[in-house]
Amino acid sequence: MREEYAASVRGRPIPKQHVETFLSTSLPRGAGNCATSHDAAAHARRHRQQRRWATQVVITDELARQACAERDLPPPDDVLPMQLLTIPETDVADLGSIVAAALAHSPAAxxxxxxxxxxxKIPDTAVRDYYDRNLDRFLTPDALRRGADPYAEPSDIQPYEHVRDGIAQQLRHAAARRAFFDWLDAARADVVYAEGHEHPGDPSQPDHEHRH
Known part of the structure; x- marks a missing residue:
């Protein structure tokens, strides 16, 4: 791999400059978790992890573009945006900072x-099972105000027919996120990285970080 490339995605080189540009403008709080320190060694480690993190976001965008083309989806309107975007803390907690940043910045993702x-495809049985196991989430507004026990009075619970579609949508959304993770794990298996741009969780690296 030529020295100016950060990685190769299915034979397509990713210039290091793309990673550095993204890193300089789009690093969210908490990315590339490292201990805060003023010494040079700690600063260098932190920058390496941030660079590896940014490489993953850029690679995820490229992989998603290729996947969209394979699925005959309309191509994204523009290249990977390089402006600073706010990423919800809940998304970082649920998805991890790499996937959360990729979804925030990449139209293809x-x-x-x-x-x-x-x-x-969510079976009706799964929707009903979710409803039955989470009745406390379907209290009526009045029951919520009263702090009612969801298992004491059936009239305090919204009828299944009223909330079925919403539950199905939530379950589809969660299933799609799992499918996205599975796709990404498989898609980046053949990515070739330049030195210093490896995945931040790569256990072969002495300063690898699992919480990325």
Whole structure:
């Protein structure tokens, strides 16, 4: 791999400059978790992890573009946006900072996730099971105000027919996110990285970080 490339994605080189540009403008709080320190060694380790993190976001965008093309989805309107975007803390907690950042910055990643969501088929039995196991989430507004026990009075619970579609949508959304993770794990298996741009969780690296 030539020195100016950060990685090769299915034979397509990713210039290091793309990673550095993204890193300089789009690093969210908490990315590349490392201990805060003023010494040079700690600063260098932190920058390496941030660079590896940014490489993953850029690679995820490229992989998603290729997946969209394979699925005959409309191509994204523009290249990977390089402006600073706010990433919800809940998304970082649920998805990890790499996937959360990729979905925030990459139109292709969002298009792929939406397509995966359309593919999810949630059985009625799964929807009903979710409802029965989570009655406390379906209290009526009045019951919520009263702090009612969801298992004491059936009239305090919204009828299943009223909430069925919403539950099904939530379950499709969760299933699509799992499918996205599975796709990404498989898609980046053949990515070739330049030194210093490896995955931040790569256990072969002495300063690998699992919480990325």
């Amino acid at each position: 969002r298009a792929l996730l939406a397509d995966l969501e359309r593919e999810q």
